[in-house]
Amino acid sequence: MSGGDRANISPHRSRVATLLYIEAAIVLALAVWLITLGFTHGQRELAPLIGVVVFALLGAGGLFASGRGYKNGKNYGRSPAILANLIALGVAYYQIQGHFYIGAVIILPLALPILYLAFTIAKNENTY
DSSP states (O other): OOTTOOTTOOTTHHHHHHHHHHHHHHHHHHHHHHHHHHHHOSSOOHHHHHHHHHHHHHHHHHHHHHHHHHHTTOSTTHHHHHHHHHHHHHHHHHHHHTTOHHHHHHHHHHHHHHHHHHHHHHHHHTOO
16 A cells, blocks of 8 residues: 555554554563563473463564554554454453453453454455
8 A cells, every 4th residue: 555545544543553552561561470470489380481471472572563554554463453352352251251350351441442443444444
């Protein structure tokens, strides 16, 4: 898409980008917390901890890149943002089933608006 061909770009892109940056920061903070936890607690399984930290860092990087894609008017951020937040809905559902409501209350206010705006953007920008 060239610089002059921005007539079909949704105004919601900056909101989605901001929400994705916030989500990336939260996932990165969780990774840092897990790293700290790994050093401060004696009883730990190192291999699963490293795996979780690596996936958290990759997830934070993916969410950040997705946010950049939305901010720059590109389409490469759309699918990862939707997929990550659909996974977040599944995690929130699992937390509700386990009666860990505070976890779901933290996840849902980010995941639901991102999904709504991402689908709205996709619908509005793909009409010809």
